[in-house]
Amino acid sequence: MTDFKLLEKLCTVEGISGDEGSVREIIINEIKPFADEIKTDNLGNIIVFKKGKNRAKAKLMLSAHMDEVGFMVTDITSDGYLKFDEVGGLDRRVVLGKTVTVGKNKVNGVIGVKPIHLSKSDERTAVPKYGEMYIDIGATSKDDALSVVSYGDSVNFNSIYENNGYTIKSKAIDDRFGCLALIELIKSELEYDMHFVFAVQEEVGLRGAKVAAYSVDPEFAIVVETTTAADIAGVEETRQVCNLGDGAVISVMDRRTIYDKRMSEMAFECAEETGAKAQYKRAVAGGNDSGVIHQSRGGVKTLAISLPCRYLHSSVTVANTSDCDDILKITSMLANKIAGGEY
Numbered sequence: 001m002t003d004f005k006l007l008e009k010l011c012t013v014e015g016i017s018g019d020e021g022s023v024r025e026i027i028i029n030e031i032k033p034f035a036d037e038i039k040t041d042n043l044g045n046i047i048v049f050k051k052g053k054n055r056a057k058a059k060l061m062l063s064a065h066m067d068e069v070g071f072m073v074t075d076i077t078s079d080g081y082l083k084f085d086e087v088g089g090l091d092r093r094v095v096l097g098k099t100v101t102v103g104k105n106k107v108n109g110v111i112g113v114k115p116i117h118l119s120k121s122d123e124r125t126a127v128p129k130y131g132e133m134y135i136d137i138g139a140t141s142k143d144d145a146l147s148v149v150s151y152g153d154s155v156n157f158n159s160i161y162e163n164n165g166y167t168i169k170s171k172a173i174d175d176r177f178g179c180l181a182l183i184e185l186i187k188s189e190l191e192y193d194m195h196f197v198f199a200v201q202e203e204v205g206l207r208g209a210k211v212a213a214y215s216v217d218p219e220f221a222i223v224v225e226t227t228t229a230a231d232i233a234g235v236e237e238t239r240q241v242c243n244l245g246d247g248a249v250i251s252v253m254d255r256r257t258i259y260d261k262r263m264s265e266m267a268f269e270c271a272e273e274t275g276a277k278a279q280y281k282r283a284v285a286g287g288n289d290s291g292v293i294h295q296s297r298g299g300v301k302t303l304a305i306s307l308p309c310r311y312l313h314s315s316v317t318v319a320n321t322s323d324c325d326d327i328l329k330i331t332s333m334l335a336n337k338i339a340g341g342e343y
Helices: 004-012 021-031 121-125 142-146 173-187 207-216 261-274 321-339
Strands: 037-040 046-050 060-065 070-076 082-087 099-102 107-112 134-136 154-157 161-163 167-170 194-199 220-228 248-250 278-280 301-310 317-320
Touching: 004 021, 004 161, 004 167, 004 173, 004 321, 021 037, 021 046, 021 173, 021 194, 046 207, 060 173, 060 207, 060 321, 070 142, 082 154, 167 321, 173 194, 173 220, 173 301, 173 317, 173 321, 194 207, 220 321, 248 261, 248 321, 261 278, 261 301, 261 321, 301 321, 317 321
Parallel strands: 060 194, 060 220, 220 301, 248 278
Antiparallel strands: 037 046, 046 194, 070 082, 070 154, 082 134, 099 107, 099 154, 107 134, 161 167, 167 317, 248 301, 301 317
């Protein structure tokens, strides 16, 4: 069963791309008693090896990314407002009015823009560009702001975490759930030796996984991710991609990867054997660390297993608790089958 208390801890910590240190610390503390080898590479990826009961017949790497989307302080105005830009792809429509924390001091702020009663008619319906927005931390001057924040500081959404037993609402489920899934596997008694990667900088171009895959040099890889669920009002059934409550999402193709077909078949076989639910990703959209992993060195047979999640890359995303449990069951069985040479 999914450790939702640990998921809350992972989701609520700050960790935008390039600033994953707090996430990394939690993960290392969790896995230290269970892993046989833990390394942190020059980019900040955690690379883990755990022995199983038996020597692996095929070299398998499981991967999830630690980083989340957010912002970075780029300038400070003379009257103390923070200018910023995005880190990772965000929808500007959902940014305005959100509360954030800035820098190591976790200074509270709110994302603002020219108020509606001072805006021209065409400005009221247009989505403002980031250059038109600012973060208000209550500073009275540039020097006042610089006393608590710095240029280049990370800016994170200040988000709730709620679990009502059926759904989870939080920032950063993408991809802290994937990190949780790998932690759970490392803590378990594996049948075969396995390698694990907690990657950095996925949201800004799959950078961490690229170098980690080169270092590990696996034959097979399973990427545990989240993916867009568009099962919401106003979206036609044929465009919903996947659905909350229908289980693990098995990808066939996205914008970066054509996935290994036999691994996809095996994932559905594992779902049937474990009594878990699984569904196909019904769109060629998005991408994840598989895009660089499958091209590493001489090539890697790769599959992505994803958690369906609404409102990705926003301050609050929504996922289903039963889908989390289904992914853990399928991933565990599939990993042991592949490492055991059953491909």
